[in-house]
Amino acid sequence: MMGKCKLEIINLTKTYNDKNIFDHFSLTLPEKGTVCLYGPSGCGKTTLLNCIAGLEPYDSGVIAGVEKRKIAYLFQENRLLPWISAAENIAAVLRGNEIQNREEARIWMRLVGLEGEEDKLPAQLSGGMKRRVAIARVLAYGGDLFLLDEPFRGLDPESKEQMISLIKQRTNDALKILVTHDKQEAEILADITYILSGPPVKIDKKIERNLQEVM
Ligand SMILES: Nc1ncnc2c1ncn2[C@@H]1O[C@H](COP(=O)(O)OP(=O)(O)OP(=O)(O)O)[C@@H](O)[C@H]1O
Structure with missing residues (x-):
């Protein structure tokens, strides 16, 4: 693991x-654990993830503690490459040789319950299946900071449960920032939940794992 420290967002301003x-x-x-950002549509959650990822410029302020981290980002959209198969989408982020990558991608397909679907193009998969490929790809890529934007959107309850336990197992040492509209999801996964409102983004409540309100 790379060197880790707290992630600090200080005086962020963006219009x-x-x-x-x-x-x-x-x-x-x-440094690690799961932090849920919960808040109404349009309050600025995705923008915050994009600023942390360095994909979105901001007007002023500092985001510290990301420099040494490998960031793995599960976007709100799946962003699968449409011209290659599901397994090839996963293999594309791996760093081994071609044979190793192909084998590892097949293992990930199995882990997300998609054995037998490896060679299908994204367009041949259902919405929930595509989401699972995107989850497999972000976990296969790995990192010490996971940005997860509504990771379980479109999944049936059983797949959701499987994906929650897979993410828990495979991201143990990482900091996860999870955007969700689902209170139950926050309760199951989060060490800390921030209830946000905005824009401009404001923290209305901070809830710790034992569901104690601390703010
Ligand atoms: N590229 C952009 N140009 C102009 N305004 C934008 C842009 N991206 C986002 N916004 C605005 O910024 C605000 C925050 O958007 P953001 O996508 O971060 O919200 P969110 O909390 O993630 O919403 P959701 O839960 O629906 O995904 C919204 O009011 C949106 O209209």
Whole structure:
């Protein structure tokens, strides 16, 4: 594992056109564990993940503690490459030789319950199956900071349960920032849940694992 420290968002300010998404927003996240961001649509959760990932510029402020981390981002959309198979989408993020990558990708397909679907193109899979390929790909890529934007959207309850336990097993040492609209999901997974409102983004509540409100 790479060197880890807290992830600190300090005085983040960002506007889209004239809309203030962050106005001196600050948040400190632990070295590891699962932090859920829960809040209404449009409050700025995805924008926050994009700023942390370095994909979205911000006007001022500091995001510290990401420099030494390998970031694995499960976007809200699956972003599978449509011209290669499900297994090849996973193999594409692996760093071994071609044979190893193919074998490992097949193992990941099995782990997400998609044995037998390896050679299908994304368009030949259902919405939930595509989501599982995207989950397999982000876990196969690995990292010490996982950004998970509504990871279980479109999954049936059984697949969701399987994906929750797979993510738990495979990201043990990492910091996970999970965006969700599902309170139960937050309760099952989160060490800390922040209930947000906005824009501009504001922390309404901080809830720790034992569901104790601390703010
Ligand atoms: N590229 C953009 N240009 C202009 N405004 C944007 C852009 N991206 C997001 N916004 C605005 O910023 C606000 C926050 O959007 P964001 O996608 O971060 O919300 P969210 O909390 O993730 O919503 P959801 O839960 O629906 O995914 C919204 O009001 C949105 O309209």
